[in-house]
Amino acid sequence: MSNAATPFPTATESDPVALGWMQGAPPPAERLVRFQEMGHFQFPKSRWAFANLRQLVPTTRIWRGEGPAATLPRHDVDGIDDIRFTTLTGQPMRWAESLAANYTDAIAVLHRGQLVYERYSGAMAPHRTHTAFSVTKSYTGTLATMLVHEGVLQEGWTVPHLIPELAGTAYGDATVRQVMDMQIGVDYSEDYADPNAGIWEHARAGGTFPRPPGYAGAQSFFAFLRQLKKQGPHGQDFAYKTVNTDVLGWLIRRATGVGYGELLSQRLWQPLGCEEDADMMVDSEGTEFAGGGLCATLRDMLRLGEAMRCDGAFNGRQVIPAAVVHDIRGGGNPEAFRANGPPTLPGGSYRAMWWATHDDHGTYAARGIHGQAIVIDPWAETVIARFASHPLAANVHLDPTSLPAYRALGQWLRHHRSPA
């Protein structure tokens, strides 16, 4: 799918700095991006909002700790912009063109641990955080897998073992493992294009989407989760539903007794040597939005990706046990994935909130709506992190000009650069 197929302004036409969102003291009324007016989800205002979410909603801090940042040695490589590939719809395209096609706000590439490419546009800069949307889920899934590895969380437990409040809900007979892999039968829709879908009810409950006047729905993420009814069996088809990740976040809190934000800081942000604090959306009960609330810098997302590529070893330490990385990158069950997996990931699978492609590069990824991504290509020894603000939420709109570009980049880097 090319831009030409959409009715939206191009990346250049919708540049948030050129459009002047929130510029001026005060900004003119027609240049305001207000949470109450859903501006943070409305393209093209979203292109400013995604890089400024903490100005719109309450957040908590994911502390980076006191130590120095883990170095990402810089070795700019020329020629990447000219890499040619064919989109999934059969069109020839250059790498540089793919960035505009995807409304890329920021993108960077590590090859064998070296920062070979880094670009920021619009409202972004290296030190600025951008919403990661459902890339958050992969952080949650990694933490959960670490806890399973330690025995603090057990795959076979049913959810009420730790959360009695969820007995009698969709999760009453679901196991921790089924939650981690999104094999849950629950009456809830993740269709972002449907304003009545459960995903929006969930967001309103958590305060991450504005509530209409007289709103009488759930007042928190957990209150919403307690309302969910079972629909269909667990342990069968993969079905991507954000509520599962928030149940997993709840399980993690109960298993550890530590707040999610604090745990994320202790277990990943600090040992990864992240260079900036991250922001995380919280609801009115102080519950972090485990399914999509993280806002991070691009380089700090690269750090997680590089740790995963290196069997969990990064920044001079074993940040994540190798067994945890192997479990995740091995992927899930492609049979379970077939019915509901996106058409752009044929033969793929989902495990512990990560997407596996099962391609010949062993590529796996963290993915968030509107184009947020961490892509790890073990064969090519590359990690790519991307923030974007595509007009449409679903990544099937970005994949045709992204997935083949990333594959071509990996092949080019592997053949172009001799081993260090």
Add this chain to the structure above:
Amino acid sequence: MSNAATPFPTATESDPVALGWMQGAPPPAERLVRFQEMGHFQFPKSRWAFANLRQLVPTTRIWRGEGPAATLPRHDVDGIDDIRFTTLTGQPMRWAESLAANYTDAIAVLHRGQLVYERYSGAMAPHRTHTAFSVTKSYTGTLATMLVHEGVLQEGWTVPHLIPELAGTAYGDATVRQVMDMQIGVDYSEDYADPNAGIWEHARAGGTFPRPPGYAGAQSFFAFLRQLKKQGPHGQDFAYKTVNTDVLGWLIRRATGVGYGELLSQRLWQPLGCEEDADMMVDSEGTEFAGGGLCATLRDMLRLGEAMRCDGAFNGRQVIPAAVVHDIRGGGNPEAFRANGPPTLPGGSYRAMWWATHDDHGTYAARGIHGQAIVIDPWAETVIARFASHPLAANVHLDPTSLPAYRALGQWLRHHRSPA
């Protein structure tokens, strides 16, 4: 005034960790601190909220930059807790007792640039930010004085020279200098004890205090400022009104073309070598609350104080021009201060949003409600930073057990410790 004179639980009884605010997943209903329920201003919930404001309201980041933090060399000095002084009401008291009397959340002391004392309690820790309330004003006044020094802002300009929108308001014929020194005749009350006072209207407009259902008032700080009417002359009596600082913040933005938060980062947070980012409350137009929105760490407030004590030189550079520091610490006009200055600061004055005592130590201070403070004692070569969550807003409730304690500390340190 001692604790015994108030009907409030003591500092120990109101410890926010012991009381369990926002603990649990989710916290029980009676342990929630919600913005909409004004919990962040209700003692004793305030003792949690003041250390967690960004979880309750939108904020922007004051970036610390990429460099290392400026060192505050640690030389713990024994005996400070036992320093004896007499309160302003004539009672003998030990330093350690004064901390509880003032509901101190965090306090630290620099002597000749060395960190000789540092204590955190309740919800606080060295890396955590706490609301600075009107200590924010002194940051704003320092930035403004720097701009005046550079000629970017001129004392004699009337406000409409930069903000035509304020012609016809209280500020139509006010000068920049009069705004800086709070010598403005404006129909607006800063009485925190009166729920109908203008300060609460201002806070509701800016979204830093909850709006009632059907709220139809101003939608932003600037919209509220445009409604203010003149009452009495300018340039006469000092009258402490937060709106003046937000006018000054607006003037700074118009003079520089840079957002307040960005300017605060560039001019102070980065060159001071602050160790953590700060948070700053913003309204729905992205306007930083220049009159009271800063949340910082204790040590980072010390860094501004030490720079002021050292004629602006700190962290290996001239962060603030010496002439700017001399201007501020010289204080304002005690005659103008007499009518409305707090009774605990007799003979004092106000200049550029800083409080001068004109005592024989040359003490001057940044002060915020509920006990936030930076106190600089040039004679004793000390800087004290304090965060507190006293049940009552006005510092006259803390001064009796604070001001003589700080003076006694300065005398003790000067005589106890030989020059380095």
